[in-house]
Amino acid sequence: xxxxxxxxxxxxxxxxxxxxxxxxxxxxxxxxxxxxxxxxxxxxxxxxxxxxxxxxxxxxxxxxxxxxxxxxxxxxxxxxxxxxxxxxxxxxxxxxxxxxxxxxxxxxxxxxxxxxxxxxxxxxxxxxxxxxxxxxxxxxxxxxxxxxxxxxxxxxxxxxxxxxxxxxxxxxxxxxxxxxxxxxxxxxxxxxxxxxxxxxxxxxxxxxxxxxxxxxxxxxxxxxxxxxxxxxxxxxxxxxxxxxxxxxxxxxxxxxxxxxxxxxxxxxxxxxxxxxxxxxxxxxxxxxxxxxxxxxxxxxxxxxxxxxxxxxxxxxxxxxxxxxxxxxxxxxxxxxxxxxxxxxxxxxxxxxxxxxxxxxxxxxxxxxxxxxxxxxxxxxxxxxxxxxxxxxxxxxxxxxxxxxxxxxxxxxxxxxxxxxxxxxxxxxxxxxxxxxxxxxxxxxxx
Numbered sequence: 001x002x003x004x005x006x007x008x009x010x011x012x013x014x015x016x017x018x019x020x021x022x023x024x025x026x027x028x029x030x031x032x033x034x035x036x037x038x039x040x041x042x043x044x045x046x047x048x049x050x051x052x053x054x055x056x057x058x059x060x061x062x063x064x065x066x067x068x069x070x071x072x073x074x075x076x077x078x079x080x081x082x083x084x085x086x087x088x089x090x091x092x093x094x095x096x097x098x099x100x101x102x103x104x105x106x107x108x109x110x111x112x113x114x115x116x117x118x119x120x121x122x123x124x125x126x127x128x129x130x131x132x133x134x135x136x137x138x139x140x141x142x143x144x145x146x147x148x149x150x151x152x153x154x155x156x157x158x159x160x161x162x163x164x165x166x167x168x169x170x171x172x173x174x175x176x177x178x179x180x181x182x183x184x185x186x187x188x189x190x191x192x193x194x195x196x197x198x199x200x201x202x203x204x205x206x207x208x209x210x211x212x213x214x215x216x217x218x219x220x221x222x223x224x225x226x227x228x229x230x231x232x233x234x235x236x237x238x239x240x241x242x243x244x245x246x247x248x249x250x251x252x253x254x255x256x257x258x259x260x261x262x263x264x265x266x267x268x269x270x271x272x273x274x275x276x277x278x279x280x281x282x283x284x285x286x287x288x289x290x291x292x293x294x295x296x297x298x299x300x301x302x303x304x305x306x307x308x309x310x311x312x313x314x315x316x317x318x319x320x321x322x323x324x325x326x327x328x329x330x331x332x333x334x335x336x337x338x339x340x341x342x343x344x345x346x347x348x349x350x351x352x353x354x355x356x357x358x359x360x361x362x363x364x365x366x367x368x369x370x371x372x373x374x375x376x377x378x379x380x381x382x383x384x385x386x387x388x389x390x391x392x393x394x395x396x397x398x399x400x401x402x403x404x405x406x407x408x409x410x411x412x413x414x415x416x417x418x419x420x421x422x423x424x425x426x427x428x429x430x431x432x433x434x435x436x437x438x439x440x441x442x443x444x445x446x
Contacts, residue, residue, distance in 0.1 A: 033157060037409035041393075045403045055401045056434035057425050058340075061198060061271075061367065064425040068274040068332070071325045073318070077311030078278075090306040092298030093290075094121020094282070098309045098316075102282050105316040112253055114284045120294050121309060123279040125238050125266050127302035131293035132234045132264050132283070133159045133190065141189035146176040148410035148418075150198040150236075164188070165411060170361065170418075173202035174370065178211035185219050185231060194236040195250075196243060196365030199410045199420035201337070203243060203364045206250045213256035213263075220262055232289070234264050238281075239366035241272035241326060244334050247364045261286050264293075269312055271367070274329065274424070280304040280312050336423035336431055337363035343435030344371055347442065357442055367424045371404070374417025378445035386445070388415045399441035402434050 042060045049055055069075075093099070099116040106112040122128045129151070137143060139160030145152040147165045156163035164184050168174045175197060185191065193212070195204040204212075212233075219231050233252060240249040253260045268281030281304065283290060297303070315321065341360050348355040357378075360371040373392055379385050380399070386392055389406035396402045404419040412418070423431075 029158060029160070034154065036151075036154075038405055041403070041405055041409070045397075048397075053401060055397070055403050056430050057403045058421040058423065059403045059405050060425065061422050062276050062424050063274040063367075065274075067427055068329060068424060070275045070278070071273055071315060071321065073321050074269075074273060074275065074278075074311055074315050077314060078307050081307035081310040084310075086307045086310045088306060090121075090303050090309055092303065093294040094119070094304065095306065095309040095313070097313045098280075099282075101313045101316040102284070106284060108319065110251060110254060112251065112284070115287075118284055118287050118290055120283045120290045120297070121304050122281050122283070122297050123302045123304045124270055124276075125236065125268050125281040127297050127300075128266050128268075128281050128283045128293070129234065129236065130155060130158070131297050131302075132232075132266070132289075133161070134296050135289050135292040136232050137161050137189050142184075142187055143190045143192065144181065144184045144188045145192040146174070146180075148174060148197075148199050148407045148412050148420075149192065149194060150410060152192050153411045161190075167412075170370075170372075173197075173361065173364075174200040175202055175204055175208065176212070177208060178215050181212060182215055185215060188231055189229065191216065191231065191233045192236070193233065196237075196239040196368075198239070198366060199368055199405070199407065200361065200370040201363050201366040201368035202361065202370065203247050204250060206248070206255060209250050209252060210255040213252040213259045216252075216262055217256060217258045230262055232262050232264060233259065234266060236266040238267055239271050240267070242330060242333060242367065243365035244337070244363055249365070264289060269315075273315070273325065278305070278308045280308050333367055333423060334363065336426065336428055337367070337369050339428055339431045340369045340371070340421055340423065340435070343431065343438070346435070347439045350439065350443070354439070354442055357445075367422055369421040369423070371419050371421055372417045373404075373419055373442075375442060375445050376415070376417065381444050389417065389419070392417065393419070396438065396441060399444070400434065400437035402438050402441075 045055055045057050045059055098121055099119040102119045103114050103116050106114055133155045137159050141161050142164055143156050143161040144164045146168045166176050166180050168176055216231055216233050223230055235252050243249050252263050264283055264285035266283055269275045341363060344358050344360040347358055357375045358373050360369055363369055375386050380395055386395060389408060393404060393406055404421050407418040
């Protein structure tokens with residue numbers, strides 16, 4: 001006899017889904033959306049750490065406050081803003097004083113001339129990236145981006161774009177070139193580039209970025225003659241203040257001013273000031289695009305907190321405080337990157353067999369080291385044959401307590417052995433302790 005539920009007893013979520021499955025209950029886009037691979041791996045690491053395992057955690061692009069605290073002036077400024085009652089809604093486009101401060105900051109540090117109404121403040125870089133996609137891309141429009149890169153595949157899915165991935169390898173430092181892009185720009189609506197690049201920590205040269213920017217201008221000149229919609233370039237340079245010594249950060253507009261009407265910058269305090277949780281990001285770009293992005297983000301409330309916005313104003317206006325902070329912060333980040341790179345070089349030097357398994361690219365910026373760990377076909381002491389990046393990741397975590405992220409998390413489909421290593425949450429001592437474990441784990445393979 002069937003059991004009937006009375007009207008006062010709502011069905012459980014599982015029974016409501018029934019045999020039709022989850023996809024019948026939610027939107028097609030949401031049903032097909034893949035969660036963050038990086039956050040999934042990070043959750044596994046946190047579970048192991050709660051169980052007492054000491055792990056060199058190189059997975060998340062974040063900062064441990066114990067290793068990298070935010071600037072004291074920024075912290076004090078937030079407290080002062082809260083005490084002054086800066087707790088109500090900010091304007092949807094951002095506090096006017098902060099938009100003005102960003103304009104001054106870009107003029108002073110990057111020689112870029114943007115008016116405050118060409119600047120949009122939001123709750124970190126992510127809403128701004130999504131806002132850029134939403135403001136210029138219609139369903140079915142073509143979006144071109146390199147792989148590996150961060151989350152472009154997911155944003156394309158969310159807006160229904162036609163994704164065109166440009167596969168990049170170590171020969172170009174995993175960055176796209178004009179030659180690689182040029183054929184795909186003809187009917188594209190958006191080109192997404194990032195420097196220094198997440199996940200690789202590599203950066204564009206002036207020559208390479210100038211050539212790409214000129215190609216965007218040339219394509220748009222052609223479209224003007226036919227009345228076609230323009231091609232935009234989203235330039236994410238959230239890590240630009242974290243370039244290593246000897247690497248000059250360059251921008252499309254700084255190199256080719258004519259590309260300004262088609263360029264949307266993505267930036268913020270998250271990385272340069274270890275302030276990921278404060279959620280203050282900004283875009284600079286064409287006023288008409290910025291206005292539409294502001295309207296979009298206003299409807300979803302993707303605002304940066306008011307107190308944090310207010311506190312960011314004096315920070316951006318104080319070059320001496322910024323310089324003093326970066327003079328301590330940047331060398332500490334770069335020392336960790338160098339320690340990883342040198343550690344892998346030391347492993348390579350132990351034997352030809354190990355040299356064939358590992359390599360790493362010299363760091364150029366951001367908080368990431370790119371490393372190839374490819375002991376494919378080798379057998380672990382327990383008898384497991386390593387066949388995929390996931391096999392290698394799991395083995396390093398188990399045998400060396402060394403946590404890394406495979407490039408599959410950044411859109412790469414093949415098992416190439418490339419991994420991202422992020423240094424924001426580890427000490428130099430943890431790296432020094434971990435590298436011998438990594439060497440021993442690789443040497444134990446047969």
